[in-house]
Amino acid sequence: MPQQPRPTPEPSLRRIHTFTDSEHFARQLARALGEAVTRIAEHRFPDGETLLRVRSPVAPDAILVRSLHDPNSKLVETLLAADALRRAGAQRVTLVAPYLPYMRQDMVFAPGEPVSQLVIANCLGQAFDRIVTVEPHLHRIQQLAEIFPCRATGVSSAPALAHWIQRTGGHPLIVGPDAESEAWVRAIADAAHLPWIVGQKERLSDHAVRIRFPTIPPCTRAILVDDIASSGFTLAVAAQGLLKHGVATVDAVVVHAIFAMGALTHIRAAGIRRIVSGDTIPHPTNAIRLAPLAAAAL
Numbered sequence: 227m228p229q230q231p232r233p234t235p236e237p238s239l240r241r242i243h244t245f246t247d248s249e250h251f252a253r254q255l256a257r258a259l260g261e262a263v264t265r266i267a268e269h270r271f272p273d274g275e276t277l278l279r280v281r282s283p284v285a286p287d288a289i290l291v292r293s294l295h296d297p298n299s300k301l302v303e304t305l306l307a308a309d310a311l312r313r314a315g316a317q318r319v320t321l322v323a324p325y326l327p328y329m330r331q332d333m334v335f336a337p338g339e340p341v342s343q344l345v346i347a348n349c350l351g352q353a354f355d356r357i358v359t360v361e362p363h364l365h366r367i368q369q370l371a372e373i374f375p376c377r378a379t380g381v382s383s384a385p386a387l388a389h390w391i392q393r394t395g396g397h398p399l400i401v402g403p404d405a406e407s408e409a410w411v412r413a414i415a416d417a418a419h420l421p422w423i424v425g426q427k428e429r430l431s432d433h434a435v436r437i438r439f440p441t442i443p444p445c446t447r448a449i450l451v452d453d454i455a456s457s458g459f460t461l462a463v464a465a466q467g468l469l470k471h472g473v474a475t476v477d478a479v480v481v482h483a484i485f486a487m488g489a490l491t492h493i494r495a496a497g498i499r500r501i502v503s504g505d506t507i508p509h510p511t512n513a514i515r516l517a518p519l520a521a522a523a524l
């Protein structure tokens with residue numbers, strides 16, 4: 227019997243590309259979406275410039291996964307990657323940036339400063355067709371759509387954090403360090419059916435904050451939640467305040483584990499028992515998978 231020719235497989239319409247430093251998140255995302263993931267080759271010239279090469283096949287719908295902590299050189303490489311993917315055949319390029327930097331400078335705080343948030347949103351929004359990120363730090367604006375010239379989605383980490391907190395058991399008090407985190411803290415606490423409070427934070431410098439809490443309801447355990455831990459001083463000062471007011475145990479959950487030099491030392495010295503983070507930035511404290519939330523948004 228003559229053999230039937232095998233049907234040629236349909237080329238996949240979507241493919242995920244990533245850099246070495248974001249491979250963990252990219253693989254989690256690829257697993258959730260059932261897609262392939264390939265790495266972009268990087269070469270660093272002696273003068274510090276980077277040459278990228280997309281060696282794998284490129285689908286019409288390309289997704290680039292790159293977490294943009296330690297942002298300055300990564301932002302340039304990310305813009306170069308968008309161009310490389312289009313030249314290699316992508317018709318639509320989406321950036322999944324698990325951590326999106328420069329969102330905190332959302333206004334001119336002192337004369338002579340830029341609005342960094344808008345500069346970065348414009349650059350990325352012109353290079354990509356769509357941006358997806360996790361828990362962007364938004365204060366004076368409500369939605370990324372207000373600042374990006376392309377479609378942009380900020381995924382809330384609250385359901386994943388609430389789930390993790392519930393799994394640890396007990397009836398802890400959920401504590402946000404500052405008033406601007408109130409809606410997010412309430413969303414986590416409501417989803418986990420737990421009480422919550424937020425403090426009033428005043429940032430005095432990169433390495434100094436003052437936090438005042440309202441009356442702290444009686445509790446033996448508190449869980450501090452914050453979107454970013456950078457110098458670690460917000461968590462450290464908040465923990466000291468809670469312990470001083472008689473809370474026996476303070477744990478901390480953060481989304482983006484930046485942890486600048488020395489941050490973990492300050493956090494532990496302040497008496498925080500356990501600290502865990504989301505996996506948007508690779509770090510030994512990563513315990514909460516957030517890629518499935520980004521996959522759902524895609």
Ligand code: R5P
Nearest residue numbers: 452454455456457458459460
């Ligand atoms: C700022 O408002 C953020 O929500 C964080 O609280 C802040 O970025 C933490 O920074 P650090 O760890 O340097 O105190």
